[in-house]
Amino acid sequence: MAFAAMSTAFIALFLFGLALIIAREINLVIEAVTGNVQVAVYLSDPVRPDTVTRLQTELQQLPAVASVQYENKDEACARAKKLFESNPAITENVPCEVYPASFRVTLADTAQYGQITARLSCQPDPTTHDITCSEPGVLKVLDFRDILDRLSAITRVLRNGVLFIAVVMLVSATVLVANTLRMGMFARRKEIGIMRLVGATNWRIRVPFLIEGLVEALVGAALAIITLFLVKVFVVDQLRGRIVWLPLIRNGDVLAITPWILIAAAGVAIVAGTIGIRRFLDV
C-alpha cells in the first residue's frame, strides 16, 4: 500500500514536472524564433541614421506600440550566430553586412497591428506573401503574431494536457497516501486507543503518521526529479545538435522546476494527512 502510494506520487509528480518542462522548452523556442518581439520592421540598405531616428520616434508614437528596439547589422549578426551556435557552418561564410537592420516592435495591443502597416504604407505581396512597404528606407515588415499565436496554442494544449493528467494523478496520489495513513492507523488502533487513554495529545498521536505521509510524497518527488534529469540526459541531450535552430532545455531548466515539484509533494502530504487522519481527530 505504501508502495502504491509512493509510485503514484512519483508518476504524478513526474508528469507535473514534465508539463513545466514542456512549457519552458516552448518558451525557449519562441524566444529563439521571434526574439520575443511581435513585429519586425526591416530597413533597406543603406541604412541612414536620420531615417532610423525619425522612424523610431514615429513608431513609438503609435498607440498600438508598446516598445521599439533598434537592432543594427552587427547586433543582428551576433544574434544569428548565437541562434546557430550549435552549427556554426551556417553562419560562418555570411558577412555581417548582409543582415538587415531592423526595428523590433512589441505591441501593446496585438489586434491593432494594422496601425504599423498603415503608417508605413505596406501591402502584402500576392506572390511572395511578404509585406513590402513604400515608406522610404523600409524594406518589409515581418509579422510574428501568427507564429506566436500558433506556438502558444501548441504550448497551451501540450502543457494543459499534461497538467490535466498530472492533476488527476496528484489527486490519486493524495487519496492513496491518505488511505495508507488510514490503514496504518487502523492497524495500530489498539496502540492509539491506549495512547488516548493515558493522555497523549492528539498531535503526539498524529505526528508519526503525518511524517509517514510526508516521507511517501517526498520519496515520490525525489524519484520524479531523478527521472526528469534522466529524460534530459537520455532524450533531450540525444537531440541536441540534430535540429540546428532548435534550442533545448539544459540542466538549469530542470533544476529550476524542482522547487515546484517539492511544493506539490508537500501539498499532497498535507492534504492526504488532513483527510487521512480526520477520522481519528476526535479524542
Add this chain to the structure above:
Amino acid sequence: MISLQNVTKTYKNGVTALEAVSIEIEKGEFVFVVGPSGSGKSTTLRLLLREEEPSMGEVFVAGKNVVRLSSLGGIPKLRRNIGCVFQDFKLLQDKTVFENVSFALEVIGKPKHVIDARVPEILDYVGLGDKLNNYPDELSGGEQQRVSIARACVNRPLVLLADEPTGNLDPNTSVDIMRLLDKVNKIGTTVVMATHDQAIVDAMRKRVIELDHGKVVRDQSRGVYS
C-alpha cells in the same frame, strides 16, 4: 474528587444509559459500582474519562468540569490524572512488560531518566519485578492484569477506574488483584471499580453504588452486592 450532578446520558440511537444520576466520591475513597449489564456502569466510567459527554448535567473530576475541557490540551491532561484498568487488560502483545508500562510514559513525553526510574519501581510494586522482559502471552491472566494496573498507576494518577478488572480471572487470582487495588487505594488513589463479582464486593465491605436502568437505586457505605 469526582462529582456527577444530575447527569443524563442519551446515546444517538435513543438509548438512555443514565438518567438524572448524582454521585459524589471523595478523595481516597474506594467505590464499587454494581448493577446488571446495561445498567449504566460503563457509561459512568466513560463520562469520567470524557470519552462521552453528558446529554445533561455536569461532571467534575479533580475540580475540573470535564465537559468544558478542550480536546487539544484539557482532555489529555485530565486523562493523565486517571488510570484505567479493563477486563481484557489491553496490553500490546508485541511489547514486553517493561515496554508496555514505559509506553504510557513515553507518549506523554516523560524523559528517559524518569521512565527508567519509575517503570521498574511500579512493576516491583505490583509484584512483577522479575518479569520485566517477558511478553504478555508468557504471563498468566493475573500477571497480565498486574501489568495493566502498573501501566495505569505509573504516572501516579489521582483516580483509578477499573472496569470489571476481575472479569477474566479465577476467584483466587481475583482476590490477589483486589489486594493490589486496595494497596493502590491505601496510598491515596481514589478507586472506582465497576463489577459483577458478588463475592469480591461482599468480601471487601466498601462503599457500593448500585445502578439499575440508568438510575442510582442504592448508595451504601460498607455495603454488599445486593
